[in-house]
Amino acid sequence: MWSRLLALALLLTPASALAGVKEKVAILAPSALVLVVDAQGDELVAQNADQPFVPASVTKIVTAWLAMETLGGDYRFETRFYLDDKRVLYVRGGGDPFLISEELAGLATELVAAVGKAPITGIVLDASYYPSSLRIPGIEDTDEAYNALNSALAVNFNTVYAVRSGNIVRSGEKQTPITPLAIAQFRAQGPNGSGRISLSQDPAVSLQYAGELIAAFIERAGGSVNGKISSGAVPQGLAPVYVHRQSRTLSEILVELLRASNNYIANQVFLEIGGQRLGGPVSLEKSLEVANAMLAANGLAPDIHLEEGSGISRDNRFTARGLSKVLGLFAPHADLLRGHDGGMDKTGTMEGIRTLAGYADTSSHGRVRFVISLAGDDGAMRFRLLRAIESGL
Numbered sequence: 001m002w003s004r005l006l007a008l009a010l011l012l013t014p015a016s017a018l019a020g021v022k023e024k025v026a027i028l029a030p031s032a033l034v035l036v037v038d039a040q041g042d043e044l045v046a047q048n049a050d051q052p053f054v055p056a057s058v059t060k061i062v063t064a065w066l067a068m069e070t071l072g073g074d075y076r077f078e079t080r081f082y083l084d085d086k087r088v089l090y091v092r093g094g095g096d097p098f099l100i101s102e103e104l105a106g107l108a109t110e111l112v113a114a115v116g117k118a119p120i121t122g123i124v125l126d127a128s129y130y131p132s133s134l135r136i137p138g139i140e141d142t143d144e145a146y147n148a149l150n151s152a153l154a155v156n157f158n159t160v161y162a163v164r165s166g167n168i169v170r171s172g173e174k175q176t177p178i179t180p181l182a183i184a185q186f187r188a189q190g191p192n193g194s195g196r197i198s199l200s201q202d203p204a205v206s207l208q209y210a211g212e213l214i215a216a217f218i219e220r221a222g223g224s225v226n227g228k229i230s231s232g233a234v235p236q237g238l239a240p241v242y243v244h245r246q247s248r249t250l251s252e253i254l255v256e257l258l259r260a261s262n263n264y265i266a267n268q269v270f271l272e273i274g275g276q277r278l279g280g281p282v283s284l285e286k287s288l289e290v291a292n293a294m295l296a297a298n299g300l301a302p303d304i305h306l307e308e309g310s311g312i313s314r315d316n317r318f319t320a321r322g323l324s325k326v327l328g329l330f331a332p333h334a335d336l337l338r339g340h341d342g343g344m345d346k347t348g349t350m351e352g353i354r355t356l357a358g359y360a361d362t363s364s365h366g367r368v369r370f371v372i373s374l375a376g377d378d379g380a381m382r383f384r385l386l387r388a389i390e391s392g393l
Contacts (some may be wrong), residue, residue: 017364021045021392028388029381034371035320036389041328044393046320053373055318056348057261058357059339062304062323063270063377064254065330066291070273073251073333077155077272079107081242082234083115088227089276090234091214092126093153094280095275095282096246097268098253100156101176101213107244108217114242120218122227123211126234127152132203136267136284138312146208148198148264150271152282157264162186163194172348177220181205207231236343254336258346263310270309285307300325301351311348320371323357334359334367341383345370349379356382360365362393 022045025034033053036045043049055062057336067075077096083089099107132150139149148158160182161172169186171178172194185205199206211229218225246253250269257265274286288306295304303322307313337358339345345358354374361367370389372382 017392018044021389022047024388024392025385028384029374031375032120032381032385033320033371034385034389035324035371036393037328037369039322039367043192044365044368045389049320049371051383052319053355054314054350054353054371055311055316055357056321056350056353057263057311058318058323058346058348058355059306059309059316059370060176060258060261060266061330061346061357062306062311062318062326063266064258064333064336065326066273066294066309067250067269068330068333069294070277070290071250071256073249075250076248077246079244079246080234080240081111081114081244082238083120084235084238084240087115087118087120088122088124088243089115089120089225090124090126090238091211092234092240093129093151093210095150095152095268095272097157097265098246098248098256099154099210101173101217102216103247104155104213104328105175105220106221106247108214108221111242111245112218112221112223115223117223119224120215121225123225123229124232124234125153125203125207125229127203127207128233129275129282130271131281131283134271134283136308136310136312137315138310139263139267140310149203150264150267151203151206151210153210154199154206155213157262158199158206159291160185160199160209161196162191164191166191177213177216178208179216181209181212187210187254192342195210204231205354223257251333251336254333255338256334259338261347263312266310267308298325298329311350314350320373323371327357327359327371331359331369341386343386345386347379347382352376354379354382356386360386360390360393362390365393368393 034047035049078094080092163172169183215225271282274290275282277290278286303319305317307315337344348355356372
């Protein structure tokens with residue numbers, strides 16, 4: 001008799017626990033969209049799950065999945081260097097999102113070894129891989145540093161970090177030389193202050209800064225640059241003297257992208273998806289064509305609508321079940337997600353929107369996939385809901 005009762009109690013416990021989680025979620029945030037799915041695709045919690053939502057930066061999970069599928073985790077962005085018989089150096093950008101100072105230091109050492117220490121008589125920057133008309137929906141509405149305009153050839157995420165005191169401007173980073181353009185741009189911000197500013201308002205300005213910083217690192221590496229910096233095309237028939245392959249693999253870039261949620265990096269990666277599949281120059285249309293074909297092939301066309309790859313556009317629209325399916329497809333790469341709370345998750349934040357999606361490990365149901373979307377600005381509630389899911393399942 002007692003053994004039968006004990007067996008019955010054990011059978012009822014998981015259902016009771018599940019009912020408890022659903023009740024707690026409903027009490028905490030009755031209007032929130034919450035979906036929790038186990039590894040077999042069974043829905044454990046589904047509250048308001050039929051409502052499409054604006055994903056904000058959880059869009060980057062979809063971009064990361066698309067990038068891993070099309071480019072591969074070992075993919076490396078390339079920047080090509082050419083030298084003509086007058087020792088004019090041509091630099092052709094390949095959309096590398098991580099041409100940061102530490103990368104440029106190693107790049108310059110290799111470049112000087114390839115071209116020698118005789119003076120370079122000029123630098124010509126070729127950014128034609130990205131058309132000058134390229135614009136990402138939502139980016140043009142903000143001048144935040146992490147929303148810099150995308151470019152085939154940009155350094156330090158198309159930003160300058162400096163400190164100004166009176167008329168003196170110095171670099172805010174010991175690894176980054178200060179350049180004339182950086183000084184001029186920072187002086188234009190006001191008489192005092194410090195911080196990171198975007199160079200996104202004028203593509204010519206950001207390209208000039210890239211040239212100045214490359215020249216500064218060439219000189220640090222023992223070379224010299226005597227001529228002017230300009231923009232133009234690499235002459236036909238000129239072979240590269242050095243091809244720089246980004247030291248970070250795509251997988252490593254995606255870790256940083258998903259952790260820091262930099263919109264500039266996200267769309268550099270998203271644009272490369274189309275560029276690699278359909279050829280250059282890149283375009284948002286090419287990347288959306290590739291993305292939409294992949295979504296359709298996985299039955300996701302009705303559930304994932306992309307306008308761009310970072311989540312900055314409010315016209316991106318997901319369904320919870322669609323994003324949950326993407327999380328299932330992305331599961332082999334779940335370790336690329338390293339949330340601020342230490343979990344495998346990604347936040348999304350826009351005015352009036354708070355989202356959270358990823359993976360959670362539970363005692364009764366193993367690793368589950370979850371999607372949370374809230375209307376409002378209570379970012380902490382996302383994690384209260386996640387903790388309730390983790391502790392209850």
